[in-house]
Amino acid sequence: MKIKKFKELAKEEIEFIIDTHYNHWINFNPKMKKEDTIYKFTKLYTKDDLPFGIVLIDNNEIVGFCVFKVENLKKYPEIYPWISDVMIIPKYRGQGYGKKLIDLGAETLKELGYKTIYIWTDQAPDFYKKLGFKYKQKVEKNEGGFGELFYKEI
Numbered sequence: 001m002k003i004k005k006f007k008e009l010a011k012e013e014i015e016f017i018i019d020t021h022y023n024h025w026i027n028f029n030p031k032m033k034k035e036d037t038i039y040k041f042t043k044l045y046t047k048d049d050l051p052f053g054i055v056l057i058d059n060n061e062i063v064g065f066c067v068f069k070v071e072n073l074k075k076y077p078e079i080y081p082w083i084s085d086v087m088i089i090p091k092y093r094g095q096g097y098g099k100k101l102i103d104l105g106a107e108t109l110k111e112l113g114y115k116t117i118y119i120w121t122d123q124a125p126d127f128y129k130k131l132g133f134k135y136k137q138k139v140e141k142n143e144g145g146f147g148e149l150f151y152k153e154i
Helices: 011-025 034-044 097-111 125-130
Strands: 002-005 052-058 061-069 082-088 116-121 134-140 146-153
Touching: 002 097, 011 034, 011 052, 011 061, 011 082, 052 097, 061 097, 082 097, 097 116, 116 125, 125 134, 125 146
Parallel strands: 082 116
Antiparallel strands: 002 052, 052 061, 061 082, 116 146, 134 146
8 A cells, every 4th residue: 555646646547536526525515616627636736845746646546535635715825734535446445545545645644744734524524533533523514514624744
């Protein structure tokens, strides 16, 4: 099992990630535009430092991915780095890959000098609690509504 940064991926791998991300999240955010997703995943998230994305690979298969950002929730610019857009490919869910992705991502951020990581969720608070994240506060989402903010010392 290993991670790769988005910038190291082949064209078809990044296209797979874009399609997977978009096809999932459009159900929750109908205003989402595919061209914005393409831009973010091919231009913004292909750096060495924030923002950047990683994929988790096992047996030469992409099993999941996530993005690390400075800016995530517009009303909370002082909070970063964020783990965002966490996704495990459906056929690999429930096999420990989510934990491995978050753990390897935290290691990557720690190597860059970060000491705390943040995530907000309105779908999986129990998952992040199991990974050692601590509840911080209720937060307002960019598109309206609320989620829960969690943090973890790394």
